[in-house]
Amino acid sequence: MSTETGHVSTTGLQAEIQDGTGVTVNKCYQCGKCSAGCPLSEEMDFPPSFLMRMLQTGDPGLEEKVLRSFSIWVCLTCEMCYARCPMSIDIPQMMDYLRQKSLREKKVHPDAKKILAFHKSFLDSIKYSGRLYEIGLLVDYKARTLKIMQDMVLAPKMLLRGKLNIFPEMIRDRRGVASFFNKSNKKKS
Amino acid sequence: MTIGLYPGCSLKGSSREYTESVLAVAEACGIEIKEIHDWNCCGATAAHNLNKELSVALPARILSLAEAQEMTEVLVPCAACYSRLKVTKHELANRPELAKAVVEENNLGYKGTVEIINIIQFLDKYILPNLEGKIAKPFDHKVACYYGCLLVRPHSILQFDREEDPQTMDELMLKAGATPVDWAFKTECCGAGLSVSRTSSVGRLSGEIMKDAADRGAEAVIVACPMCHSNLDMRREAINDYLGEKLKMPVLYVSQVVGLAMGIERKKLGLQRHFIPVNIK
Numbered sequence: 001m002s003t004e005t006g007h008v009s010t011t012g013l014q015a016e017i018q019d020g021t022g023v024t025v026n027k028c029y030q031c032g033k034c035s036a037g038c039p040l041s042e043e044m045d046f047p048p049s050f051l052m053r054m055l056q057t058g059d060p061g062l063e064e065k066v067l068r069s070f071s072i073w074v075c076l077t078c079e080m081c082y083a084r085c086p087m088s089i090d091i092p093q094m095m096d097y098l099r100q101k102s103l104r105e106k107k108v109h110p111d112a113k114k115i116l117a118f119h120k121s122f123l124d125s126i127k128y129s130g131r132l133y134e135i136g137l138l139v140d141y142k143a144r145t146l147k148i149m150q151d152m153v154l155a156p157k158m159l160l161r162g163k164l165n166i167f168p169e170m171i172r173d174r175r176g177v178a179s180f181f182n183k184s185n186k187k188k189s
Numbered sequence: 190m191t192i193g194l195y196p197g198c199s200l201k202g203s204s205r206e207y208t209e210s211v212l213a214v215a216e217a218c219g220i221e222i223k224e225i226h227d228w229n230c231c232g233a234t235a236a237h238n239l240n241k242e243l244s245v246a247l248p249a250r251i252l253s254l255a256e257a258q259e260m261t262e263v264l265v266p267c268a269a270c271y272s273r274l275k276v277t278k279h280e281l282a283n284r285p286e287l288a289k290a291v292v293e294e295n296n297l298g299y300k301g302t303v304e305i306i307n308i309i310q311f312l313d314k315y316i317l318p319n320l321e322g323k324i325a326k327p328f329d330h331k332v333a334c335y336y337g338c339l340l341v342r343p344h345s346i347l348q349f350d351r352e353e354d355p356q357t358m359d360e361l362m363l364k365a366g367a368t369p370v371d372w373a374f375k376t377e378c379c380g381a382g383l384s385v386s387r388t389s390s391v392g393r394l395s396g397e398i399m400k401d402a403a404d405r406g407a408e409a410v411i412v413a414c415p416m417c418h419s420n421l422d423m424r425r426e427a428i429n430d431y432l433g434e435k436l437k438m439p440v441l442y443v444s445q446v447v448g449l450a451m452g453i454e455r456k457k458l459g460l461q462r463h464f465i466p467v468n469i470k
Contacts, residue, residue: 115386
């Protein structure tokens with residue numbers, strides 16, 4: 001395992017992250033700027049700099065906690081941490097990697113179920129019509145989460161202002177777009 | 190001069206006034222805009238959160254279509270789509286293995302020749318030079334220029350404006366006759382994709398943004414992203430719940446302000462579609 005500078009790295013999850021994204025967890029010296037700047041820090045179980053330290057230890061128990069954390073799902077990928085990191089560590093890329101691994105290994109934090117449901121409903125909509133169909137997204141999301149009454153006040157207001165399409169916009173090459181989903185899904189399994 | 194347009198999903202639905210205002214200012218300046226035919230969704234947050242290859246394949250198809258339709262420059266008004274398209278172009282140029290997996294396996298014929306520009310760059314390059322003598326009604330108000338996240342971050346890829354305290358929108362607003370205020374939340378996140386799944390977080394994050402703008406004496410918040418607009422405008426109830434007060438400050442798209450300054454009719458700019466009435470002129 002070697003980094004872009006040729007240095008020998010370690011094993012475990014941080015090595016996997018390095019391989020998958022090029023992000024070097026070991027560069028972090030715990031200044032805490034990411035956690036200070038992160039708008040979601042206070043809603044996380046572990047702020048970003050904590051996640052970095054947990055990964056640096058290489059402790060399998062702590063790595064497991066990272067993959068099962070709420071933090072990785074409530075992260076908005078606003079890129080503030082990356083902007084302020086003095087070591088230019090691309091934490092958002094790392095978060096994407098951790099989310100995908102957490103999902104594959106069925107380790108998604110129970111409180112993140114609604115966030116995940118929204119993402120899944122969103123992708124289903126694109127797979128079906130090629131573009132996002134906002135009403136379809138909301139209906140699909142409600143079916144997944146059983147939050148039937150949510151945003152019931154918002155939708156009529158949006159309709160009144162011409163902000164919702166009643167029917168989905170279907171692109172012509174729907175099959176082509178849907179095939180992207182099938183291909184990348186196959187590789188995962 | 191024809192410029193390609195990638196509107197993205199929001200601009201065809203919940204943020205259609207953004208498209209309307211972009212097209213209205215372009216028309217007033219004689220700039221021809223052509224939408225990419227048969228475009229698909231960029232995949233947004235959902236794709237890059239759940240599936241790396243998909244998050245690159247979807248924008249790659251869009252860029253390939255633009256190339257095939259002989260476009261050299263594509264305007265992407267949505268800051269989130271802009272970021273996805275720019276990041277994809279960067280990744281395809283710098284990660285050969287990923288490029289091979291995405292471009293070859295999906296037969297995309299992607300070459301990487303299209304220039305991607307955001308709304309500020311578009312207004313700067315094509316509209317401002319035409320504005321001389323066309324400022325019919327200077328937008329004489331104090332405004333808080335809210336850039337959000339994805340218009341300026343990550344800087345290493347976008348290479349657009351400063352990540353902290355960006356200036357381009359402020360300069361544009363000055364030219365439209367407005368007075369930008371100095372404030373602290375120019376690039377703080379509004380809560381973006383958590384709007385539906387975690388509305389209370391959006392209330393807090395967007396609430397802090399609106400409060401600082403109000404405290405600095407702004408009469409309007411100006412945005413360049415449909416997600417920022419939805420959260421600051423349509424989620425005002427959650428914002429006001431969080432703040433415990435009733436903020437009535439309107440949120441306008443940067444293109445709507447330029448349109449107003451040019452004297453374009455309010456309806457053509459879609460101002461009537463906002464949840465918070467735009468009572469200033």
